[in-house]
Amino acid sequence: MKVQNYLDVEGIKSAPGVRMHIVAGTAEKAPTFVMRVFEIEPGSNTPHHTHPWEHEMFVVQGRGTLKNGGTESPLKEGDAVMVLPGERHGVFNTGKDTLTMICVVPLVDGKMPSTSIKD
Numbered sequence: 001m002k003v004q005n006y007l008d009v010e011g012i013k014s015a016p017g018v019r020m021h022i023v024a025g026t027a028e029k030a031p032t033f034v035m036r037v038f039e040i041e042p043g044s045n046t047p048h049h050t051h052p053w054e055h056e057m058f059v060v061q062g063r064g065t066l067k068n069g070g071t072e073s074p075l076k077e078g079d080a081v082m083v084l085p086g087e088r089h090g091v092f093n094t095g096k097d098t099l100t101m102i103c104v105v106p107l108v109d110g111k112m113p114s115t116s117i118k119d
Contacts (some may be wrong), residue, residue: 002028006037017044017093024110033104034112040064040099048090053113055105057081057091062099065092065101075099 004023011019017040024035040046040062048067055078064075069088075081083089092100105113 009037011039014038015044015047017041026107026110030107033106036103036105038091038099038101038103040093040101042093042096045092046090048088049087050086050088051113052085053106053108054085055083055103057083057104058102060100060102062088062093062097064096065094066090066097067092098099 002024006021006023009021009023011021014020020037021037021038021039022034024030024033026034037060038046059075059077059079059081061077063077066073066075066081067090068083075091091099091101107113
């Protein structure tokens with residue numbers, strides 16, 4: 001068992017204005033999932049992308065928009081998101097403060113999977 005504050009985990013720049021903190025994964029000997037905390041600065045976004053696995057997101061703080069192909073859904077603190085395999089998606093911070101989200105993905109072949117970026 002391990003308890004840690006995500007701010008004590010070094011963030012990785014995953015896109016301009018986006019930092020990812022891997023708080024549970026292979027380094028912690030997690031056998032099935034990776035839990036990441038994303039901090040998305042105002043006006044920034046995760047790339048529009050797809051992948052062959054599901055994942056879940058939970059908005060901890062801030063406001064934004066989930067773009068799913070041609071549709072947009074508002075996001076706010078407390079919202080939970082389920083992204084199915086193959087769904088094109090991206091998260092955009094439309095608020096004035098940092099958008100902080102927890103994102104859980106499965107391990108693929110024992111590693112954190114990479115995404116296929118689509119414009």
